[in-house]
Amino acid sequence: MADLTLTAQNALPQGDVAELCGTTIRVPPMRPLTSLMPGASQGLGQALKKHHGLTLPEPGQSILSDTAECLWFGHRQYLLVGVRPADSLTEVATLTDQSDAWSTVLLDGPLARDVLARLCPLDLRDAAFPMHATARSEIRHMMACITRVSADGFRLMVFRSMADTLLHDLREALAMRAARENL
Numbered sequence: 001m002a003d004l005t006l007t008a009q010n011a012l013p014q015g016d017v018a019e020l021c022g023t024t025i026r027v028p029p030m031r032p033l034t035s036l037m038p039g040a041s042q043g044l045g046q047a048l049k050k051h052h053g054l055t056l057p058e059p060g061q062s063i064l065s066d067t068a069e070c071l072w073f074g075h076r077q078y079l080l081v082g083v084r085p086a087d088s089l090t091e092v093a094t095l096t097d098q099s100d101a102w103s104t105v106l107l108d109g110p111l112a113r114d115v116l117a118r119l120c121p122l123d124l125r126d127a128a129f130p131m132h133a134t135a136r137s138e139i140r141h142m143m144a145c146i147t148r149v150s151a152d153g154f155r156l157m158v159f160r161s162m163a164d165t166l167l168h169d170l171r172e173a174l175a176m177r178a179a180r181e182n183l
Contacts, residue, residue, distance in 0.1 A: 011103045011163040018171050020178035023109025023152075025170050033098040034085050036070075036078040043092035044078075051086035062134045062147055071134045071147060079145070102145075103163035107170060108153035111177050116154060118173040122146065124154075140169050 010030040017025040038044040038056075045056045053065040056078060062071045068082040085095055107115060113124045119139045122129060129135070134147040142165060145157040158166045 011160045012105070012167065017105075017167055018174060019109075020174050021109070021111055021181045023107070023111040023115065023174060023178070025167065025174060026106045026108070028104055028106055030099065030104070031082045032080075032084050033102055034080040035073065035094075035096040035098050036080055036085070036089065037094040037096075038076055038078075039092055039094065044089070047086070047089050047092050048080075051088060052080070052083060054080075057134075060133055060135060062132045064132065071145065073134075073145065074136060101160055102157045103160050103166070105156045105158075105163075105166060105170065106149070106153060107156060108150060110152055111174065111181070112152050112154055114177050115170065115173045116146070118177065119169055120144075120146065124148075139166060142166060 010027055012027040014027050014029055017027060019025075036044060048054045048056060048070065052068050054063050054068060054070045057063045057070055057072045059072050062069055068080060071079040071081060073079040079098065089095060116122075116124055116139075120137055122135055122137050129148055131148055131151070134145065136143070136145055138144060139146070139156060139158065142158045142162045147155045149155045156166065
């Protein structure tokens with residue numbers, strides 16, 4: 001009998017896409033993504049802590065453990081990243097596999113904030129968007145999830161169908177910003 005087990009795959013080829021002035025655009029390996037919507041029982045936080053070592057993040061935040069991450073993803077919505085959810089979570093939340101729905105790109109380096117400022121309406125300064133901050137916003141015309149993952153790094157997630165457009169827009173913005181460095 002054929003094995004019909006599906007493995008999530010990013011719509012983009014994995015690896016470095018562009019590097020200018022110490023700032024890189026990179027496609028990371030695909031990780032499991034699961035949407036969590038709490039049920040009426042209020043037990044999602046305890047179950048998440050017990051099985052994955054995570055707490056539910058406050059709006060605009062993400063919480064990390066050694067193996068997984070939980071993002072605030074909207075009103076009463078969370079995204080579990082990096083692990084398949086424990087079966088017991090189905091008792092306290094509605095779970096939906098989102099692994100094939102999104103594509104992920106990492107933008108990291110000294111020009112990352114300036115590149116995103118050309119494409120995104122968020123205030124990305126440290127005081128307004130600190131480490132582990134996350135927001136649902138837009139990048140150009142694409143709906144996205146933007147998470148601050150390091151001092152100069154951002155994880156950008158867009159719908160799979162917009163992956164090539166995201167890379168194109170990021171490359172173009174990085175090239176324009178890097179050109180200013182070389183004046």
